[in-house]
Amino acid sequence: MCNKALGPGSAAESATVLAFGSLFTAPYKGSESHIDIHEAPNDPIVQTLIKKIEFLPFVPEIINAGKKFALQTIKGPFLCAQLRLLDGQFKNHHKATFLGLKQKIESLRQIGQKQIHVFVMTDLPMANWTGSYLGNLAKDSDAFKLFVIREEDDLVQETAKEVMAAGHGLKLGSVSQSSAGIDKRHYPQSLTDVLLYIEEVVCSCASLGFVGTAGSTIAESIELMRKHDICSG
Structure with missing residues (x-):
């Protein structure tokens, strides 16, 4: 994947990056989080989300x-x-x-x-x-x-x-x-x-x-x- 695909002007569309539902993430069962890949490098909400991904608590x-x-x-x-x-x-x-x-x-x-x-x-x-x-x-x-x-x-x-x-x-x-x-x-x-x-x-x-x-x-x-x-x- 080239860098352009993740930067400004990318033709990539919104993508599902997380699909919750396990022993770790049952409170979020059935929910999905979507981000626009165009905004990934700069959007503070996306940056916060990425930091949160490292830790998915037990049920x-x-x-x-x-x-x-x-x-x-x-x-x-x-x-x-x-x-x-x-x-x-x-x-x-x-x-x-x-x-x-x-x-x-x-x-x-x-x-x-x-x-x-x-x-x-x-x-x-x-x-x-x-x-x-x-x-x-x-x-x-x-x-x-x-x-x-x-x-x-x-x-x-x-x-x-x-x-x-x-x-x-x-x-x-x-x-x-x-x-x-x-x-x-x-x-x-x-x-x-x-x-x-x-x-x-x-x-x-x-x-x-x-x-x-x-x-x-x-x-x-x-x-x-x-x-x-x-x-x-």
């Missing part, structure tokens, strides 16, 4: 579940640790992954934070924490209180049902709204996805800070939500 059911866990279960200031340890490039770099968490915790202790609440978002099962830095934190219950969410928790189960009942299915796979409930044997990805999204929202609410795994797209997503202050209100 209310997901956001509310994450905020509920932060407010009613953790009940106070907390640190979020997103630790990707088992797959791809991350599985051989546990020490580097834990280093940022160690440094953050030490800084909190130095400023007088007593028992530190830590929400742990990780692919490492709790049964395998023994012998790791997470295992050490879990054993020191006087200094640390760790929180996790699991697929079998009521919060995840109920939120998944609410998401399907509201018709938000694009990010959950082809799950029938007529299903009486959610059976992981039939829809193994549904609860996994809902758990992941709730965890991301919880991390966006972490008032003591966020420590993410370098290079993880999940960490990038959480940083973006924190930037847009998704937990406020």
Whole structure:
């Protein structure tokens, strides 16, 4: 495409640039945004729209579940640790992954934070924490209180049902709204996805800070939500 197609005098006509309707954008379901490509380089409305495209928030059911866990279960200031340890490039770099968490915790202790609440978002099962830095934190219950969410928790189960009942299915796979409930044997990805999204929202609410795994797209997503202050209100 030549530059002229995007500049003054272009023969291009108005074009649909966004079509909303997913687990991220359900409040806008069925709506479309149109811009005139002639005006794209200079129109402040278009420029604002383009900036907004980088962030499409989760549907209310997901956001509310994450905020509920932060407010009613953790009940106070907390640190979020997103630790990707088992797959791809991350599985051989546990020490580097834990280093940022160690440094953050030490800084909190130095400023007088007593028992530190830590929400742990990780692919490492709790049964395998023994012998790791997470295992050490879990054993020191006087200094640390760790929180996790699991697929079998009521919060995840109920939120998944609410998401399907509201018709938000694009990010959950082809799950029938007529299903009486959610059976992981039939829809193994549904609860996994809902758990992941709730965890991301919880991390966006972490008032003591966020420590993410370098290079993880999940960490990038959480940083973006924190930037847009998704937990406020």
